[in-house]
Amino acid sequence: MKKLVSEQLVTYLESRGVEYVFGLCGHTNIAVLAELDKSPITFINVRHEQIASHAADGYARAKRKTSVVLSHLGPGLTNAATGVANAALDSIPMVVIAGDVPSHYYGKHPHQEVNMHADGAQWEIYRPFVKRAWRVDREDLFPEIIQKAFQLAESGRPGPVLVSVPMDIFSKEVDEEKFALLKHHTQVVEKPALDEETAERIVETLANAERPVIYAGGGVVLSQAEEELREFVEHMNIPVAHSLMGKGVLPDDHPLTVGMTGFWGTTFINDQTKNADYLFGVGTRFSEADSSSWYQNVTFNFPKTKLIHIDIDPSEIGRNYPVEIGAVADLKRALVALNRVAKQLYPNGMDRNEKLKEEIQEYRKSLRASIHENVTSDAFPMKPERILADVREVLPRDAYITTDVGWNKNGVGQQFPIYTPGSILTPGGYATMGFGSAAALGAKLAQPNKVVVSLIGDGGFGQNPSVLATAVEENIPVVWVVMNNSAYGTIAGLEMAHYDTTYGTLFKKDGESYTPNFAEIAKGFGVKGVKITSAAEFKHELKAAIEANEPVVLDVAMRNEPVPTDGQWNINDIYSPYSKKSHVSIP
Structure with missing residues (x-):
């Protein structure tokens, strides 16, 4: 008996225990969406494909399971690319299924086809960072390709793979026996041990x-x-x-x-x-x-x-x-x-x-002593050390934290204790802005009974604030703490230290510091938003946000001060040879 590829794909995903598919619609993938509508699998709808791939990344990390992204062709696939590359550099297993132009139109340059150097070549965009990219050229080959995709994503060093599917393939029929054969193949490949x-x-x-x-x-x-x-x-x-x-x-x-x-x-x-x-x-x-x-x-x-x-x-x-x-x-x-x-x-x-x-205990005491003044400071905008300390004090030991880039990543690595393995989700290899806000959605879906807080800068949160729409639609109770210094702060401190300017790194209007009101933006999405007005207020509002068990944005004004560092970065020698310069505070 023959059935549509789209129908059998969804059945196959169900057999692998897939709970969620992250993505965004397009005319090339709606055949799959129509089948998902009949499935217990939940489609997590987003407003930008980068959110989908970051959320899938966060889910895979927190669930410790391969995640699935469904993308439209062309701009949909390229929008998702940053999140997929981020997952690749951090070795996160992910299967990206992307619609493509109809196979019988290769080379005619139909709507949104990528064919500048070869016909039907959108799959090549992902080649530099996925473990493998497939283009499905025949419907009867699809079953074994999707099996290989999951197996490769999970085997050896994990990572994302791409399956690019011409839209006509989704709507063709294939014998059920092709998919039935997959049931006889193991879903878990044994990994090498140590002799x-x-x-x-x-x-x-x-x-x-x-x-x-x-x-x-x-x-x-x-x-x-x-x-x-x-x-x-x-x-x-x-x-x-x-x-x-x-x-x-x-x-x-x-x-x-x-x-x-x-x-x-x-x-x-x-x-x-x-x-x-x-x-x-x-x-x-x-x-x-x-x-x-x-x-x-x-x-x-x-x-x-x-x-x-x-x-x-x-x-x-x-x-x-x-x-x-x-x-x-x-x-x-x-x-x-x-x-x-x-x-x-x-x-x-x-x-x-x-x-x-x-000595380790004495070191911990000395580190706490060195930052004690900032941790206890009532200054406002808040000292970053106090933000982190207050968050740690409020959160349970097993809470999940997602970070972005800047103080919320480097400061957390240095000063924020993590007590539960796997509970810190951070963009390591690619250091991607916009990761933390979306990854928190995936982490909460993977661990619904855990507290999930995203520590993210205003630059990173501003990249994809539409994460809030998805949080509302899917009722995902994440707390976003926006550490707001009206700047790409780490880079501003670096540029000032070496070039005596902050050009292109601070957010200003008519020469004055500027920031969107993220609390009001949150309310526009239907999310509770709180603009913190004093250091003393922050901890109370964070506790309330966690207890509310709903999406909440806390907009926290923060001083632009660098993370202390004793290590060495070669860019310092590139910018200012023979100098000890690194980062400086920006008023």
Whole structure:
């Protein structure tokens, strides 16, 4: 028996347990929308495709499951591209299904066709950042392509894939047997483990090391290996530093958590990794921000420090630093093996690092003391440190936080404790403005019983305020805290430090500071909006917003002051060679 491809696609998505499809309509995908109307799958309608891809990204992170985006051709696909690229650089599994021009019109340049260099070539737009892009040329090939798409998105290093479907293919019939065959194929491909010999070598090397440090990246979260890592850390008694994407893999109040390294890492944290004799990198690609632009003897000191590195992606082993022991494996399975071997070789665990634990506690006290004045300041516009401190005090330990770019990302990495693994969603590799506001929608859909707060700058929130329309329509109770400094603040401080101007970075009208009233904008969408007028008011309004269990926007005026940093960024040497300049405050 034959049925429409669109109908069988939706049935297939149901069989994979897909709860939501994120997207925006167009004449090329309405055949699929018509079938979704009959399905238990909910279509999350947005006003801009970038919102769809960021929301799908947030859902995939919080649910730990592949998300699905449905896009129109041409401008729909390019609008979504930023969010898909963001997911790609952070290794988030996503299947993008995009309508395309009718296959029988390739080359005639029908409405919205991409064909400047080849006919029917819109799928090529995504080639630089997705794991694979398919163009479906025959309806009978669609079933195996959609199966391959999900499998590839989830296998190895996860990431987005694109399936570009000419609109006539959606409306063609294909034998049900083509889709029925997919039921006989596994939906979960087993991932590589660590062999016993390598596990023994790693455990013995770390046991004999004088100053070992574990360096954890986002791969720990992606492989859901947080508990296995914690077990290994506590048995072997090894401190853990982490990348931005690795924040929260071990609770920030754990006695062996050192903190985030790199640009916005502190001297104490960077010194722990720099002075280690062995560094055990797990699920990290040693990116520029985390590694202080790879400057020698700032965050890391290879090859004096010896590196052990495990990652699911073989291209990451030795990409930026020489490796003494390198292994390609799924981190959860690798850590299971390491824990088994560690308990066999050292059944009573390792007794060490008590002094370091004390030093970590003293460091935390000194960090709190260094920012105490700002944390307790009643100044208005508010000090950014106080905003973060008040948010942390109000939120439960297991709340989900999404960030954007600027203070809300860098400051959170440095100063905002995360206690539940996987509960911090931040744009790491692509550092995309507009991520935090939309990702919060997906996170709340994935975790409806958790509090979800988006910490976002006014520049980022201003990019896609129509997230509020989707929140109202779908009743998604997210709280957006707009840290409003009327500027692209981080870049303004950077430009002032090096060029003595803030041209193009501050929001002004007739020479005076300007900002939209985001609270009133929220009300226009039907969302509760509160414009904070004093530092003392903020915490009370945040508590009320969380308790309201509805979408709320808090517009919080914030001073434009830089995140303190002890790390190093190569742009400082590019802009001002032989100078110590970095960022400055902007009045």
